[in-house]
Ligand code: FES
């Protein structure tokens with residue numbers, strides 16, 4: 001499907017949403033998890049679907065109940081994850097890992113609802129773990145951001161992880 | 176097919192004393208020992224390759240590994256399943272790079288040799304370049320494994336033509352296995368895809384964790400338990416009514432309270448579902464097994480498959496060198512479940528034991544660091560402690576296997592390494608001691624067991 005914008009969003013919107021993405025990455029890198037939660041809409045959906053490597057000419061029908069999802073989270077579940085990270089009992093994060101997120105390829109597109117935009121972006125996540133090993137994960141993201149009052153809130157995020165074998169022992173970080 | 180290895184015959188009994196309860200750390204990183212494991216364990220055992228539900232129709236296939244050997248598992252037009260090396264007999268290139276799918280042919284990328292789903296060579300690019308007598312098509316197909324077997328939906332294969340039957344290999348462990356494979360009419364299936372991740376740890380750490388290490392859960396997963404349970408840690412274990420049971424290296428550790436793992440799954444609808452079918456399960460499998468199912472439990476099938484009954488994560492630890500494995504995980508459900516319950520199970524599994532799951536996230540790093548640190552040139556000569564509960568062996572009327580009381584125990588881990596040692600030391604299966612003597616004998620169906628075992 002072509003991403004043909006209805007009418008391009010105003011420049012101020014593009015700037016504001018792009019800034020929101022950068023701010024989000026900074027809050028997460030700095031472990032300001034409550035600050036991050038405050039950027040999420042009440043009805044947020046946060047998803048990561050499973051992929052499997054198939055031949056282009058594959059003849060098999062889709063799986064009856066879909067490919068499966070690694071993340072299919074609502075606000076309550078994301079809060080629970082944040083609570084876990086803040087519990088003081090996550091041994092693998094103590095001392096803290098060094099995590100840095102780079103956001104790029106940001107494309108802000110108009111959406112049907114006029115207080116919403118659709119946003120494509122690329123996330124590169126660098127994780128330097130407590131044992132000194134470094135893992136690099138890259139993902140594509142398709143978001144919906146909604147303007148509520150003076151701020152933009154994340155309404156939904158579909159993550160596509162670019163690894164058929166995940167190069168890390170866990171996905172203990174937000175994308 | 177017989178896999179011979181000539182050369183080193185070290186005395187592996189030097190690496191452990193399981194009566195005393197210690198292991199030598201070198202088995203977790205030594206490259207020679209690892210090579211030997213590939214020959215003596217992976218090339219000779221029955222290995223899990225697929226659930227039959229993953230390849231329901233003719234032409235369906237998936238790719239996986241047996242040890243480090245790449246294989247294709249394919250459904251044939253007659254409904255049977257074949258397992259063959261995923262390597263072209265011409266120059267050896269991999270013939271199938273897809274994870275799964277449906278096809279009529281596998282065509283090699285290098286020179287275009289083409290094989291049907293049985294592995295038979297059917298033709299090639301520019302076939303005229305071969306003169307009469309150059310190539311015998313019959314002998315140049317994809318090499319099929321020695322045996323394929325199916326136990327209630329789980330498909331296993333072995334490279335070893337001398338391997339005992341799959342039923343004999345699983346032995347009394349079938350009594351336990353049936354709690355996940357046969358707790359309801361219709362059997363099981365895998366739903367959704369397969370998640371693969373690479374973990375820089377020795378494969379045995381994954382297996383031993385699931386075979387018996389209930390002990391780590393309360394500490395390692397403290398943050399997960401508290402976040403899912405209003406800040407409360409795991410409740411203490413009932414050491415009187417929980418057990419370890421080990422059979423030829425397979426093992427199941429479990430409570431008998433029936434709900435612990437279902438609570439951890441965190442999906443009330445799934446709990447309700449099992450509570451509803453539990454009376455039937457008791458009729459089917461006996462009272463004891465209906466109480467074990469759903470309790471805090473974990474299990475491994477020798478050598479490299481594990482699962483959590485009740486939580487429904489099913490996984491395989493695929494060796495990739497002495498200090499690395501690939502973890503493959505699936506979700507297993509009862510076929511008879513309505514779709515919404517299957518979806519609830521999947522959600523629960525991903526939220527707990529998916530790679531982003533509240534519990535799974537804590538494990539990998541422990542295994543990685545056990546592996547790398549054990550390798551230190553001085554460190555590797557120190558022994559590791561595997562003595563927990565060494566005096567708690569009991570005879571149990573109902574429970575098959577070598578049974579120990581108390582879920583916090585190293586008993587199943589010792590049983591696993593005992594089998595490891597047996598396979599590393601004995602050339603012939605017939606000479607390996609049964610641990611223990613099986614009770615079930617040739618009984619085909621543990622559901623129908625009379626008296627004692629059906630209790
Ligand atoms: S290596 Fe497969 S066709 Fe030559």
Ligand SMILES: [Fe+2]
Pocket residue numbers: 384391392395396534538
């Ligand atoms: Fe664990």
